[in-house]
Amino acid sequence: MMQQKENTVFVGNKPVMNYVLAVVTQFNNGAEQVAIKARGKAISRAVDTAEIALNRFLEGVTKKEIITSTEVIDTEAGKTNVSSIEIILASAK
């Protein structure tokens, strides 16, 4: 029986190609699904990561779902809200 694999790439402040490479590598290693996650200002880079990976590198992979939410973060100055995004890419194979 096939096992459902889910892998996650957390997008931060590094150059976008680092994250694109991470996503592409996971699919090349047999992942059926990869979740790209980011918070705050990195959300734009997460969208870039998904778009570049899909348009330039991955065949037979599609955007399965995009989820946005609000997370509560504890900081030294107290609790603060930050937006987050999760973009799920899935292989058709």
Add this chain to the structure above:
Amino acid sequence: MMQQKENTVFVGNKPVMNYVLAVVTQFNNGAEQVAIKARGKAISRAVDTAEIALNRFLEGVTKKEIITSTEVIDTEAGKTNVSSIEIILASAK
């Protein structure tokens, strides 16, 4: 017969509450659906706009769809690709 109204808020570099107010105002004026659109670095602010509007101001409104895409922009330096997002909020009424 009810007319389907679609209104759009383009998110740029102003403070996020400007865009939240624009979205809330459109629903208060009877819009059944509002599209929040942004490109590039403003994508994070578009997600913030949707999250703040839904969590703090709008009742009976939900995220209907989130679409990301790549747009080709003409600049002085030639064509360049930029990611874009469209977050569609819809009233249940």
